[in-house]
Amino acid sequence: MQLRSYAEINEKISKGQVVVVTAEEVLGLVEEHGVEETARRVDVVTTGTFGPMCSSGAFLNLGHPAPRMKMARVYLNGVNAYAGLAAVDVFLGATEIPAADPANQNFPGAFNYGGAHVIEDLVAGREVLLEATAYPTDCYPRQKLETWIKLDEINEAYLYNPRNCYQNYNVAVNLSDRTIYTYMGILKANLGNANYCSAGQLSPLLKDPYYRVTGIGTRLFLGGGTGYVAWYGTQHNPAAARGENGVPRMGAGTLALIGDLKQMKAKWLRGVSYLGYGVSLQVGVGVPIPVLDVETLRYAAVRDEEIFAQVVDYSEAYPQRIAGSLGEVSYAELKSGTIVIQGREVPTAPLSSYPKAKEIAEILKSWILRGEFTLTEPVSKLPSADSGIKLNPLKVQK
Amino acid sequence: MIKRKVVLRFPASVVEYPFIYTLAKEYNVVANILKANINPRKEGRMVVELSADDKDFDAAMDFLQSRGVIVLPLEQQVNWLEDRCTQCGACTVICPTEALWMKRPEMTVSFNGEKCVVCEHCLKACPARAVEALYLSGE
Ligand code: SF4
Ligand code: SF4
Secondary structure (H helix, E strand, C coil): CECCCHHHHHHHHHHCCCCEEECCHHHHHHHHHHHHHHHHHCCEEECCEEEECCCCEEEEECCCCCCCECCCEEEECCEEEECCCCCCEEEEECCCCCCCCCCCCCCCCCCCCCHHHHHHHHHCCCCEEEEEECCCCCCCCECEEEEEECHHHCCCEEEEEEEECCCCCCEEECCCCCCEEECCEEECCCCCCEECCCCHHHCHHHCCCCCCCCCECCEEEECCEEEEEEEECCCCCCCCCECCCCCECCCCCCEEEEEEHHHCCHHHEEEEEECCCEEEEEEEEECEEECCEHHHHHHHCCCHHHCEEEEEECCCCCCCCCCCCCCEEEHHHHHHCEEEECCEEEEEECCCCHHHHHHHHHHHHHHHHCCCCCCCCCCECCCCCCCCCCCCCCCCCC | CEEEEEEEEECHHHCCCCHHHHHHHHHCCEEEEEEEECCCCCCEEEEEEEEECHHHHHHHHHHHHHCCCEEEECCCCEEECCCCCCCCCHHHHCCCCCCEEEECCCCEEEECHHHCCCCCHHHHHCCCCCEEECCCCCC
16 A cells, blocks of 8 residues: 655655655664554655775766867876767776786785776866877867866766666675685685675665665765666676565665766765775765655665675685575674684674765755755666566677 | 884994894894885884893893984874775774774774784775874884
């Protein structure tokens, strides 16, 4: 039974009567009043996450110099931006490193600077060095350019992240006898530590496991500004194994997100360096969940104790794509600081920040309460568990 | 028994003298080298943790100073930049002494300088580069 519509929620927002709680606060309410009563009282639940999301980047239109130029090779602070688009359009990928970076030649490489850091610098309002070369044409004669740019001086700049907000993720460990350096951080030998990467009970897609209310067009908090779900993310895998509560027990759904870079804040878009691995962008995302019915609230009220992730060996199983898990642990166990794997107590680290995720959920809540942010009904659904979409490996053939 | 972290500054003229060996052999001082930057014919510096009996320790200090080595107390070695920290927690399983630690269930990371042994593992383990090495030693 429907409790309220998007239009009714937005009307309450405009009248200042809307009831909004964070995905953490809702847990206490459900404990006290039960799911049904809480669903009647609460209009919107806000979620949040702040973690490294490699599949991120920005489209920029740099503007035309005089004479005009068909920029073919473009570097921003030494980092290559893809220019195989119209004359002065580029896409700057978060994980791109400068051509001069020794990468892992001096193992483990430090990866101090890359595309993600350029994005952070732009958003922070800092000047960025633009170097471009081109072949000349009659309409675009210029062949070389070197100048400084700033975010507010270029034309359009929007973040377009093909894969964000992974619905659940692996817990990474190392069974080998040497330290390994991964996108899940430094993993010490012989089960020295276990790194995970999800905000658990605050994480957007874990609170809407079948994408009932999060869909294409959903407005959200992105990098400190507003953004939208553009599409389902790359590697979206709604068919992943789920628990009885519907929550995936491993990496499943993903979101492609878009938003105006000029509104964003460097605090919520941070260039990060993973030793021996590379550069990534730490992205803040917060998604509002409209409590349309009791069911929505029941899903949004799932707790860390009820969300499980698979423990995967990153020394052998993961790189060699050998299926299998060393076991399953809950986010409550992960957050306790130690988990037990193969009879051993292993210390855990999150990579995705829980307190920052909470801060994002709070900010989104305050935007809604102040009437600055209204909810959008998805224009189209994301493929869900019944869609038949599966994750395909690449067959190597020649 | 004295255990103390110090910065040793070696003038270029003595940088090739085997000080650590002499400290151990002649003065019974155990020197645990935490960081060293020694180059031939250039001024060198070393961060060491020295442990010895009180008397041996004093004698060792006299010896170092007589050779022109400047001994400076190490006040604070690693600086945690709270503003840059994204609270990701990556350092907390790398830090051997729980100087960088996570308060649970809040999951907030803080730094306890007293526990830090300047191993500098966190410097590169921190994705956000929120830890820096500082040698505050009256230099
Ligand atoms: S220098 Fe070593 S002991 Fe000090 S905080 Fe960093 S990892 Fe911990
Ligand atoms: S690794 Fe760096 S950013 Fe992450 S919690 Fe530690 S100090 Fe903060």
